Amino acid sequence: MGTDVNDAFTQEKTSQIEAVQEEARAFQGRIDRGEIAPIGDDRYRVLTGWDEGETFTVRRNTEGRIWQILAQHGLDTTTGGAALYTSTPAWHGLGAVIPGGITEIDEVLKLARIDWEVSKRPVLYEWDDGLRAAADHYVTVRRDSGDALGAVGGRYEVFQNRRVFEFLQELVHRHDAVWESADALRGGRKVFVTMRIPQPIVIDRGGLDDEITLYLAAINSHDGTSQAESIVTPWRIACGNTERFATRDAVHRWGIRHTKGGLSNLEEARRTLGLTLAYAKSFEAEENELVRAELLLDDFHALVDSLWPVDEDANGRARTFAQNRHDELDGMFREQFRNLGRTAYAAERTITDFLDHRARVVPRSLSEDLARAQRSLEGTNDDLKSKAHRQLLLHAR
Known part of the structure; x- marks a missing residue:
């Protein structure tokens, strides 16, 4: 059978943390072998394996010995709990886990704690004991907490989470897909949903049986640094690291800019993403040609x-x-x-x-x-x- 990158990531993360906690010398050995590298303030980056690019923090006791490893999952905790829904337990053990997944977007938004909205407010500054608005300068703000998410210009249009994600609901009903995960990262600056494409790609069926599961991920941002987009990827997004891997390994992507009229492209996106199953079959056919x-x-x-x-x-x-x-x-x-x-x-x-x-x-x-x-x-x-x-x-x- 083929390798599921999500299972491999979870297994490697778990064994990685356990090994380091058991013996500080093993941790130093990984540095010496070039598997991890210090990046300052007791933080490290993984250089090899399924979680290449992952960062984590090391806590030490008064004697300088390692006693705890804190992986940087990056999940939003503004509402008091991790903003995550997933059908499969993640390596960090956080969020609402519903085995088998769910099929309704409203339930996804609620369980993932991403059912809040965002508004655009003018940037103000003090002048002569009063406040003035800075022309063409705004800040995006969470309506549930009042937290500022990013600085944007006058042409920037806020895309509400539900509006960006609901267009995928039709694919759930039409193709028996399941919402796999949803989460918010970095205080809500980025928000994601992923669904599993029902039929996996199988390379050399009955022979190698190398199986690849693909996911559709929709990404919304609120900090002005990136567009909204959808991608086809082998990664189920469940933390900040798998977000990077999902976008890194995407085999198809579509996006819209945060501008007036941008959301009018959602219908074209729905049509494009509806072709994903055809793409998966085409990719499977090509790989099977290579096998033969x-x-x-x-x-x-x-x-x-x-x-x-x-x-x-x-x-x-x-x-x-x-x-x-x-x-x-x-x-x-x-x-x-x-x-x-x-x-x-x-x-x-x-x-x-x-x-x-x-x-x-x-x-x-x-x-x-x-x-x-x-x-x-x-x-x-x-x-x-x-x-x-x-x-x-x-x-x-």
């Missing part, structure tokens, strides 16, 4: 050379670097085809794994591992992955 296509070792080497061409006038150091990369990819491919067969699918998995976890970077100011984590979060390698997929698909056909 034999790929010789020489063909794999040619793919590597096309992805990382070496200039004719490259110096000796560059050629040595390229040869080392070539040899590493060769070894990874040989390992993959022991499990997946000598196929185009094994080649694609090799390229993806190399780009995500092995490829060297040449950072200007960050450590190599930290630069790799930043590159992964920014999707720097997406073009290479897409190019490899297209070339392997052409080979398969």
Whole structure:
């Protein structure tokens, strides 16, 4: 069976925290091995694994020994509890958990504590013992708590949570989808809902049975830093870290700007997202083509050379670097085809794994591992992955 990234994330997070709590030396060992890196004030960032990019805080006793790990889930707690609904318990154990999920958006908003609204108020300043309004400067404010969420301009339009999310309700009824999770992050500055696409993608059914579950996530923001958007992703959003991973690994995205008339695009978004099931079937068909296509070792080497061409006038150091990369990819491919067969699918998995976890970077100011984590979060390698997929698909056909 394939790997569910959400289960893998939960398992790795749990074992990670337990291991560090059991022995402080194990924690230091992870730093020495480049698995985590300090970022100041007893805070650390994970550099490898399913939760690459995650941050957490370490608490120490008076003797300096680690006694508690606090993962940074980022959930809003303005109303006194974690603003989260989920159908599956998250690694942090917070929020309202409804096994099997629910199907009504109003219930989702209430359980996730995101049924509040936002207003736009003018920015005021003191002058001669009075208050004046700053022209074209506003602040977005939560109506339930009065908390300021962000500074915006006059053209910025507030999108209420229910208005942005309710357009997905039709997909719930039409395709028997289930609301998987909903939450608010960073005091309500960002709000999310996710639903599971009913039919998973299965690669090589009856053979490898590599299963991929996809989710639709709708994201609303209230701080003026980003547009509202919907994405198709393998991640179920249940904290600040899975939010980053969901947007990083999105395979489709759609968005609207917070401007007057922006919400008129919701009908087009509904139509576009309604095509997601067709997209999933198309993606499944392509991956199955790769599974059935034999790929010789020489063909794999040619793919590597096309992805990382070496200039004719490259110096000796560059050629040595390229040869080392070539040899590493060769070894990874040989390992993959022991499990997946000598196929185009094994080649694609090799390229993806190399780009995500092995490829060297040449950072200007960050450590190599930290630069790799930043590159992964920014999707720097997406073009290479897409190019490899297209070339392997052409080979398969």
